[in-house]
Amino acid sequence: MENWTTRQATADDKEFLYALNRAAYTDLVRRQFGAWDDAWQRSYFEKKWDPQKYEIVEQAGQRIGALSVSRTTAEVRIVEIQLLPAFQGRGIGTELLQREFRHADVLGLPVRLQVLRENRARALYERLGFRVYGETGTHFLMERHNK
Ligand SMILES: CC(C)(COP(=O)(O)OP(=O)(O)OC[C@H]1O[C@@H](n2cnc3c(N)ncnc32)[C@H](O)[C@@H]1OP(=O)(O)O)[C@@H](O)C(=O)NCCC(=O)NCCS
Numbered sequence: 001m002e003n004w005t006t007r008q009a010t011a012d013d014k015e016f017l018y019a020l021n022r023a024a025y026t027d028l029v030r031r032q033f034g035a036w037d038d039a040w041q042r043s044y045f046e047k048k049w050d051p052q053k054y055e056i057v058e059q060a061g062q063r064i065g066a067l068s069v070s071r072t073t074a075e076v077r078i079v080e081i082q083l084l085p086a087f088q089g090r091g092i093g094t095e096l097l098q099r100e101f102r103h104a105d106v107l108g109l110p111v112r113l114q115v116l117r118e119n120r121a122r123a124l125y126e127r128l129g130f131r132v133y134g135e136t137g138t139h140f141l142m143e144r145h146n147k
Pocket residue numbers: 024025081082083084087088089090091092093094095113114115116119120121122123124125
């Protein structure tokens with residue numbers, strides 16, 4: 001078990017979130033779309049940024065990632081899950097998702113997310129019990145049902 005905690009994001013986390021977004025997605029976006037257009041990405045980020053919707057993941061007092069989860073009476077939706085590259089591949093993403101599974105399983109709800117077609121995170125989601133139930137030109141739609 002890694003020693004991480006989460007807390008509600010605040011307005012002060014905005015630049016961290018943008019830098020995290022860039023660090024976590026530049027390679028993937030280049031692979032799938034050919035280039036990282038920083039002006040486009042910044043304006044997309046500005047439109048969706050809302051501290052209420054994000055939790056910050058911390059380890060040893062440092063911000064290492066972020067999570068955005070929408071919980072309704074119908075589903076638990078992982079809207080965003082991002083870790084700084086230095087903290088990827090250590091099991092933290094699995095642990096964050098398992099926390100959401102516990103919440104969803106108690107309520108008998110499916111967990112859903114969408115993942116860019118070129119993102120190798122799809123293999124992680126499949127290992128954790130997600131199945132592809134649909135696709136768009138850019139994404140696979142995945143869900144995990146309570147066992
Ligand atoms: C996806 C992510 C949250 C997973 O968390 P993690 O702590 O790195 O994952 P774990 O250590 O629990 O599990 C390892 C698996 O995660 C996936 N993974 C690891 N690094 C990744 C990366 N840079 N991008 C995408 N998936 C990654 C792989 O499937 C890996 O398994 P593998 O080593 O057998 O290939 C994290 O890697 C990340 O922030 N990636 C970049 C942003 C992203 O793609 N977010 C998901 C959007 S749907």
